[in-house]
Amino acid sequence: MKELFQRRLQLHQKQMMRYLRYVFNDHFVLACTFLLGGIGLYYSDLVKKLPEGFLPGQFLVIIVLAAAVHLGSFVSLTKSADVVFLLPKEKQMRGYLEKGLRYSLILPFVTLFLVTGFLMPLYVVSGQGSFADFLPLVVTVWGLKTAHLQLQRYRLFQNSLDQRRWYLLWLAAVLCSLCLGIFVMPWLAAAAGLAVAVVFWQVLWVRVSRPLDWDKMIRLEANRMHRIYRFINLFTDVPQIAASVKRRKYLDKFLAKIPQDKDHTYLYLYARRMLRGSEFSGLYLRLVAIGGLLLYFVDEIWFSVGLGGLFLYLIGFQLAPLYNQFQYMVLIRLYPIAADQKKQALQQLLLVLLLVAAVIFAGIGSIPYASWQDRGILLAAFVGVALAFNYLYLPLRLKKMAD
Known part of the structure; x- marks a missing residue:
């Protein structure tokens, strides 16, 4: 099953690369470069004007990081026919889903790394920290994001009706860990973030023996791909997206x-x-x-x-x-x-x-x-x-x- 995921991943990446050359064309890259450069200049001037110990800046860092850990969804690459052809292999799907989790971590980890780096000047000016706290803060949000993806993987099993309770628990852990990292000690927050990831892995994966909810898993993957195609459709025609027409x-x-x-x-x-x-x-x-x-x-x-x-x-x-x-x-x-x-x-x-x-x-x-x-x-x-x-x-x- 791991080889099946790898083959599907190769086909998926090949298809995405074909579309991305239309998305990241010369005009779009130039526009993004200009926009990011302008935002960086404006952000730099703003940080220089802020007084030391600017308390609202610390809360802003917490809010942005708490929002950023929501970015990224679990990638299963399942298809509608899997409910028929892979159902006899359900017991072996755990290896398939493990590969899916590892792949799902790549893009969120890169995004969180960049977002945390972008917030570091505001973090240093607003609090008593230094740029050396970048590594523990990154480890904190990585651990929290790992737990979030494990929760999304847990949703793929039947009778996972307590997922809302687990989400609220995860959200509370996010806010507590970030407050711990911003106001107390970053390395203590890193340990808390990793502990949350380990607890969610143990409870929501190792101890779970329920059957998969195939229809839900396929529907969630279709929704994820639809969001990607909608973004690509802003730059080029995508056969998977049918434009809707309204009377108005x-x-x-x-x-x-x-x-x-x-x-x-x-x-x-x-x-x-x-x-x-x-x-x-x-x-x-x-x-x-x-x-x-x-x-x-x-x-x-x-x-x-x-x-x-x-x-x-x-x-x-x-x-x-x-x-x-x-x-x-x-x-x-x-x-x-x-x-x-x-x-x-x-x-x-x-x-x-x-x-x-x-x-x-x-x-x-x-x-x-x-x-x-x-x-x-x-x-x-x-x-x-x-x-x-x-x-x-x-x-x-x-x-x-x-x-």
């Missing part, structure tokens, strides 16, 4: 403003797809919400300009695939439509969407600034980015997509 009758007034003639065929189709399809509309709303939230907390004018411009670029870049949404529609090819109408329609729609986002970003980003000059700079910069993207970059992108 209250938005018909916007579609009614588009003339119903052959010169506006693509504009109507793109607008209808944008308003009624959950894929692109959800993406647009999420990016606008995240960008506006980040701008609200920034009080450096040029950083606000760069951050808002970055999100406007991301919005336009992620909405550009609308261009190929109707390329296989036969009726459009039979209808007498000008060849360049497709590009002009998308440019027209994206210009409206980007200008709306630019105004929202300028309105939210202007809240920390009392000067009307700074507010005018934000609005002019965001509108300029929207126009530059629409008339300079977008034609080149559409030409590449058409080729």
Whole structure:
């Protein structure tokens, strides 16, 4: 069974690598580099301004680490047919699930390592600790995350109705261990985190002899993969994700403003797809919400300009695939439509969407600034980015997509 998990893992990783080359493209990596650099600069300036012994900073470290240990799910790589073909091998599934736990630890451990490192400056400034406490804090959150994944594995067995009680017990252990590490002694917290992992392993794995709940295990794995595919679907088409369409009758007034003639065929189709399809509309709303939230907390004018411009670029870049949404529609090819109408329609729609986002970003980003000059700079910069993207970059992108 261990060999079965290894074969499935190889196929899974091969599939993920095929998708990740579309996710981590040059534009996305450049945008992330710029965003992380800006956040790091802003975070550095903020930490320098904090007074020593800043008590709220210690509680913030606890809250962030407590949230971070929830990241990552148990990976079983089970499929719907396993309930038939692997049921006779149920007694050997423990070796399969052991391999699953080991693999499930990799990504959370890396994430927790980076999150803890990111919080160390705030931890040092807020308390009496030092950067030497990084290792015991990492060990603490690793032990707590190991216990969390063991609890998720315990959910795969039948009659695990007491899982909520175990989760509350684990959550209490998380808060106690982190408070112990932040306020008392980090190495004592590390010992507590490892002890929690050992207790959960002994109680929720060694002493468990219940049969597996196959339907639940397969459903949880399908949900986990669906979350991954939804993220990848923001960058490229994923066959496993079917875009949902909603009526949204209250938005018909916007579609009614588009003339119903052959010169506006693509504009109507793109607008209808944008308003009624959950894929692109959800993406647009999420990016606008995240960008506006980040701008609200920034009080450096040029950083606000760069951050808002970055999100406007991301919005336009992620909405550009609308261009190929109707390329296989036969009726459009039979209808007498000008060849360049497709590009002009998308440019027209994206210009409206980007200008709306630019105004929202300028309105939210202007809240920390009392000067009307700074507010005018934000609005002019965001509108300029929207126009530059629409008339300079977008034609080149559409030409590449058409080729």
